[in-house]
Amino acid sequence: MLKRNNIVYIIDGLGMGGAERLMIPVLKYLDRGMFYPRVCVLQDKDGNPIADELRQLGVQVDFLPVSYLREFSAVPRIRSYLQNVNANLVHTQLEFGNILGGIAAKSLGLPCVSTVHTIPSLEKRRKMKLHNMLELFILRVLFDVTIAVSEETRNYYVKFGRLNSTKVKTIYNGIDLSQFIESQKKEKRGIIRAELQIPSSARLIITVAVLRELKGIQYMLRAFPALLKKHPNTYYLIVGDGMYRETLVGEVEKLGLQRNVIFVGRRMDIPQLLSASDVFVLPTLTEALPTVLAEAMAAKLPVVACAVGGIPEMITEGVNGKLIPSKDPQALTDACEKLLDNPEQTTAMGEAGWQIVEEKFNITTQVNNLKELYLSLLSS
Incomplete structure (x- = not known):
């Protein structure tokens, strides 16, 4: 034995x-x-x-x-x-x-x-x-x-x-892919959106992170007003908690985004939240290998992320997402706009992301x- x-x-x-x-x-x-x-x-x-x-x-x-x-x-x-x-x-x-x-x-x-x-x-x-x-x-x-x-x-x-x-x-x-297969059922998506009071027809962008300054969420908030001008039926879901939350809430209020930006705090149902969304954004300033990107890809989401640290080992420009410079609200606006304008491309990127996770992560x-x-x- x-x-x-x-x-x-x-x-x-x-x-x-x-x-x-x-x-x-x-x-x-x-x-x-x-x-x-x-x-x-x-x-x-x-x-x-x-x-x-x-x-x-x-x-x-x-x-x-x-x-x-x-x-x-x-x-x-x-x-x-x-x-x-x-x-x-x-x-x-x-x-x-x-x-x-x-x-x-x-x-x-x-x-x-x-x-x-x-x-x-x-x-x-x-x-x-x-x-x-x-x-x-x-x-x-x-x-x-x-x-x-x-x-x-x-x-x-x-x-x-x-x-x-x-x-x-x-x-x-x-990551454990089995939990994402179950979460992708359409009724699960509807349940989450109903809980968050997000219309089924709306486009939902999501970030999951510990709320620290280095996660760069403040740059996505600054990018969001321009995005709303072209896509007014878009919401931004921020999942996580941390010392920087109050600063981010203040930024939302200053920009007048209270209707479209939702803070849900710390959650354990990450696969379900991802599967209820359309685009994943990680505007981080530094990162080694963010597991949450693998989770987003397992949920078949296209990813917008900064080309820092190990992120380019996960995201290939135009294949499973878009790589952008850090600290650049305009680049965030442009990348998200392109994905929201091209639903067929986002679907293809989501499928490609799933394949990459299955093979490497x-x-x-x-x-x-x-x-x-x-x-x-x-x-x-």
């Missing part, structure tokens, strides 16, 4: 960010005959809503409270925890999961993997803080493998982070790649 290895995932928190949400499909499809996963959470983020989803999958979630993420006195507690649960391999995510988890795991001689989900903007690189430099140092020195979620991310960590190129491996994030491929990596580290 094969030994079942204990894989411990250490993460800052289980809020609604991309890295956190990605744990759901990974742990749902990870081979439980070979691996026993458990998650160690260091802080409370918005009540850690993802924890409940993971528990429903039968995953043990342990809360190891760290009062602040620079609390290096937590390392001995994490070390004791790893010993108590008989960890065989540690997989860390996010900045202080990487720092504190990496130190604790390596002090026990455990194989250690990290996934890096972000590419810092040029401004952030110029203002890099001590803890950012410490994270890069720990990734460089302590980790057996660092998983980059895109080739652009890998290039950043090899070039700017000076990680050994042989220890940085690109594994694209994958599905959860089966990601989990198989992780399985191979884990087994190679456990056997060495």
